[in-house]
Amino acid sequence: MQYTPALADDAVKTGDIRLHGPEDFAGMRRAGRLAAACLDMIAGEVRPGVTTGRLDDLIREFVFDHGALSATIGYRGYRHASCISLNHVICHGIPSDRRISDGDIMNIDVTLIIDGWHGDTSRMYWAGEPKVKARRLVETAYDAMMKGIGAIRPGGSLRDIGRAIQSHAEGQGFSVVRDFCGHGLGRVFHDAPNVVHYAEYRDRFGVHCAPDLELKPGMFFTVEPMINEGKPDAKLLKDGWTAVTRDKSLSAQFEHSVGVTETGVEIFTKSPAGRDRPPYVL
Numbered sequence: 001m002q003y004t005p006a007l008a009d010d011a012v013k014t015g016d017i018r019l020h021g022p023e024d025f026a027g028m029r030r031a032g033r034l035a036a037a038c039l040d041m042i043a044g045e046v047r048p049g050v051t052t053g054r055l056d057d058l059i060r061e062f063v064f065d066h067g068a069l070s071a072t073i074g075y076r077g078y079r080h081a082s083c084i085s086l087n088h089v090i091c092h093g094i095p096s097d098r099r100i101s102d103g104d105i106m107n108i109d110v111t112l113i114i115d116g117w118h119g120d121t122s123r124m125y126w127a128g129e130p131k132v133k134a135r136r137l138v139e140t141a142y143d144a145m146m147k148g149i150g151a152i153r154p155g156g157s158l159r160d161i162g163r164a165i166q167s168h169a170e171g172q173g174f175s176v177v178r179d180f181c182g183h184g185l186g187r188v189f190h191d192a193p194n195v196v197h198y199a200e201y202r203d204r205f206g207v208h209c210a211p212d213l214e215l216k217p218g219m220f221f222t223v224e225p226m227i228n229e230g231k232p233d234a235k236l237l238k239d240g241w242t243a244v245t246r247d248k249s250l251s252a253q254f255e256h257s258v259g260v261t262e263t264g265v266e267i268f269t270k271s272p273a274g275r276d277r278p279p280y281v282l
Helices: 022-043 052-065 132-150 158-171
Strands: 003-005 017-019 083-086 089-091 105-114 117-126 182-184 191-195 200-203 206-209 220-223 226-228 234-236 243-245 251-253 256-260 265-267
Touching (some): 017 191, 022 105, 022 117, 052 083, 052 105, 089 105, 089 226, 089 251, 117 132, 117 251, 132 158, 132 256, 132 265, 158 191, 191 220
Parallel strands (some): 003 017
Antiparallel strands (some): 083 089, 083 105, 089 243, 105 117, 182 191, 182 220, 220 256, 226 251, 256 265
């Protein structure tokens, strides 16, 4: 894997890690801010009795009303403008006529495209009043993401990110999902590199270290740890999309799109309304 300068209008995945310039940062700010504003909007709609399909309809309308495109509609046959993952669903939950119940927690994940740039972000929400441990899981997932982002600096490494996330999550008594990861993005939805959210893991064959890579200015990628209440193991359902915890424990996830700068990191998807973590003040 090698680093290459990002080229204008280059939207083909090559396996190389693209290094972006100032105009590219400006494009990602526009896309990231609009994606974050979409999640701000939906915060006022999450409540018991609402279907996840209705939330997806509102997200789709927001995206198109703002002159953007949904990156997920048509992606590998997917038909929705969001993924909505309730309770023990880790990620890629499909919106449906399922009604939200009091105490449910959920991740809502959106990716939109504006001027060719992808804004990819997700947040946790809860309906009514969640249980104490569910609330603590959500808080831990947010803090773990932010600690991972806080470890980003030029000359640092991908493993620094995973180490910060894993240390915080496991220190709170939770586990980090190994089966899914963050990814490069920009003009390409899913690009190099893969960004794993742990530094090492142990299985019956021994201890394994996460892949490592030097962080350089101009890299764009997501940080999106999935934190489980129980064990880290995941299972994919027959629909080919929905991933759930094998032990049916709760799962929580937050996601930001970021860029490595000359001095540290820029978050492209911070909430314009200050609604980065629940409870959300409307």
